Amino acid sequence: MQNLRWKIKQVLKEGEAAVGKSVVVKGWVRTKRGSKNVNFIALNDGSTVRNLQIVADPEQIAEDILGRINTGACLAVTGILAASQGQGQAVELPAESIEILGDADPEEYPLQPKKHSFEFLREIAHLRPRTATFGAVFRLRHAMTFAIHQFFHERGFFNLHSPIVTGSDAEGAGEMFRVTTLDPKNPPLTEEGEVDYGQDFFGKETNLTVSGQLEAELGALALSDVYTFGPTFRAENSNTSRHLAEFWMIEPEMAFYDLDDNMSLAQEFVQYLVRFALDNYADDLAFLNQRQLDEEKNKKKEERSDMSLLERLQFVVDNDFERITYTEAIEILRNSKPNKKKKFQFLIDEWGVDLQSEHERFLVEKHFKKPVILYNYPKQIKAFYMRQNEDDKTVAAMDVLFPGIGEIIGGSQREERLDKLQQRMAEMDIPEKEMWWYLETRKFGTAPHSGFGIGFERLIMFITGMQNIRDVIPFPRTPQNAEF
RNA sequence: UCCUCCUUAGCUCAGUUGGUUAGAGCGGCUGACUGUUAAUCAGUAGGUCCUUGGUUCGAGUCCAAGAGGAGGAGCCA
DSSP states (O other), rough: OOOGGGOHHHHHHHHHGTOOOOEEEEEEEEEEEEEEEEEEEEOSSSSSSEEEEEEEOTTTSHHHHHHOOOTEEEEEEEEEOESSSSSSSEEEEEEEEEEEEOOOTTTTTTOOOOOOOOOEEEEEEEEGGGHHHHHHHHHHHHHHHHHHOOOHHHHHHOOOOOOESSSSSOOOOOOOOEEEEEEESSOOOOOTTSSSSGTTTTTTTEOOSSHHHHHHHHHHHHHHHEEEEEEOOOOOOOSTTTSEEEEEEEEEEEEEHHHHHHHHHHHHHHHHHHHHHHHHHHHHHHHHHHHHHHHHHTOOOSSSSSSSSSHHHHHHHOOOOOEEHHHHHHHHHHHHHHHHOOOOOOOOTTTTTTOOOHHHHHIIIIIIOOOEEEEEEGGGGGOOTTTTTSSSSSEEEEEEEEEEEEEEEEEEEEEEOHHHHHHHHTTOOOOGGGHHHHHHHHHSOOOEEEEEEEEEHHHHHHOOOOOOOOGGSSOBBTTTTTOO
């Protein structure tokens, strides 16, 4: 029987060519509109953002069945596809029989055929995939996952699985979640009265990973080009629309790439993904585009974005990212209107300060009006593993900044010279003892190499136009929230 | 973690200088309707005004603490 079932995407794709075919469709009721003579049911099975119109004639379908077809109910509908007499669709399915697979009591079912706020839908994260918006977002999330693997595979990269549980805490990328099997109420103690992690599961302190980069470097120095794609965890108490405690990150790492090669790959990568979405998920993007336009109608003119979602995506595909050094950025910012008129909360005067969100936003959204790659940062504001430049002041680091999202990619050429690396680690108080395996790659057959990390959810935000990172991952993990 | 704002019906929100019985739209329910597009029309039910304490003759409204949420900042991806 299963082979008679058509996905709604297939029905709509065939359109008029499918008229006359006998099919079974299964899905969830979005809306039902009825009169004495005929009922129209909008059915959605998640295969596409679009619905299939089911026509239920009370002479054909029993009254008790019709009464149970409420918003949210799950149906199996059998019939012969027909050209639609109405305006909104080419084909529809006049039902010969309808089986109720699952009832949904309309007095209790929380999703109504109306607009809901994203805040409300977050509280019912178990049901929100049934809405048009979240269906589109999660389909695009899948699309990007697939396209990422395809992009790297086409270029001869290998997917490297870096560990989720890590024994090193020297990566310096943020607060970590501890992994332990010790009894929190009664942990074994050392003679000094400290918790004795020697008796813990792994025989040492372990945490959830904050980055797969160091492991990716090990892979690159053997397989040339690798990438990781997995969950990462930060125990930071970050309460913003751009941070999660559990998020997914893609970290390519390439032997024999310098910073220029690295920046080129980053741009090519993002453009490839956007193009993939535009080419293959036009329906979902069109829906999200319209959703955003409707949303912005209620906003003041100055708060509306200058480009629609689709225009923004096309713009990124068509234009090179602007590449400027940190030093050039400081000059632009120093001479900018908001700096001179003291509109910035943090005024720019000296070389060497870290750029704040307001500065990055000015460069991307006001000055260049396109994605910007900033590179060659002062070494004192960047990580120990970044390659020192000849000027002795900067490191070969780069950040890709996107409108509305901020930093979407952070990367660098890595320090491959053992003495320089050891010197930086000493300056930054990073114990060599815990990083012995990392240092050995510099000791044995070291090579120039580069890589970057891109936050998967931030990418999805850009692709879908969603404003809150909690709405681009099915089950967001944020401080004080691990429901579902 | 810091700053600002918010919490009233299932949802989205009004609620005046503190005053008697807290409102609307949508959704639900009942009915009408010859093919609808989040259908339309008529009727109807539905409230611990986030919690606790305080001020007051009287608190949805004022004050304090707590809880939850949002926006911004920091950290970063």
